[in-house]
Amino acid sequence: MKTALFLFLFSFSLTAQTKGIVVDEYNKPISYVNIWVEHENNSTTSEENGEFNINCLPNKNLLFSALGYEKKTVKAADAEKVVLKVNAFQLSEVVIAKRFETREIEIGKVKNETYQAFENGPRIDAKFFPYFAKYKRTRYIKQVNFFTDNQLESASFKVHFFMVNSDGSPGNELLSKDFIVSVKKGVKKTFFNVTDFGLKIPKTGIFVGFEKLIIEKNKLEKEVTDSNTKKTVIQKMYFPYVLYNYVEREFIYTYSGGKWNKQTKADIANPSNKMSAYEPAINLILTN
DSSP, X not given: XXXXXXXXXXXXXXXXXXXXXXXXXXXXXXXXXXEEETTSSOEEEOOTTSEEEEEOOTTSEEEEEOTTBOOEEEEGGGOSEEEOOBOSOOOOOOOOOOOOOOOXXXXXXXXXXXXXXXXXXXXXXXXXEXXXXXXXXXXXXXXXXXXXXXXXXXXXXXXXXXXXOTTSSEEEESOSSOEEEEEEEEEEEEEEEOGGGTOBOOTTOEEEEEEEOOOGGXXXXXXXXXXXXXXXXXXXXXXXXXXXXXXXESEEEEEETTEEEEEEGGGTTOOSSSEEEEEEOEEEEEEO
């Protein structure tokens, strides 16, 4: 009996909650930091006051990343206070050129717009927008459109714009600061104006992604009863859900475990040239 009790307590201690705070070099809290358990699909986000908590083994590595700061790896047992240094690398100064905005095109639409919402877990899903010669006269990105499902009065998420590496994977971010957006309750399309960022669609294409923020104000708790055991448990959900289209693609990129993961047709039993996969329903409005 003592042995069983010891094993239970030991197991519980291994999965104890890690709590901490993320600050900058001036001891100011950093909000919405992306925190991953290395090599695991387990992550969280720091709150507005920089505090965070995550369930993981104390000997696991936690990866901390936020725009404008250097990435850092810390043992969970040593993560009571994590200090991030400002990234010395600076993006080129954005030049706000004169725009006429007499032309607009929407890109990213799919043939069969069948939308589905589901809990995609703690990860960043990105949609690739290739460049075509017909965009030459409308290369400025005016708006980004997300189709969302939100059961809260308001919920926020983070939008990312990535360059494309030589191997076709998502590269450096095109923004120097986090772009946090909010959506209202319901199932709806929302356009966010990004004119002030001076973004052009590169000739190598662009990845646009969204990151779910695992924070208290995005959380909804519900009591759920298991039909088999009849036990009632508290289910935690984080909103908003970004809706997805089921489409044919050559590849899909997802950021989890602290790295980008590529899925191709070789990963699934599909003999066709392209695979069918869920892709976030994101569209862009381009202008001149």
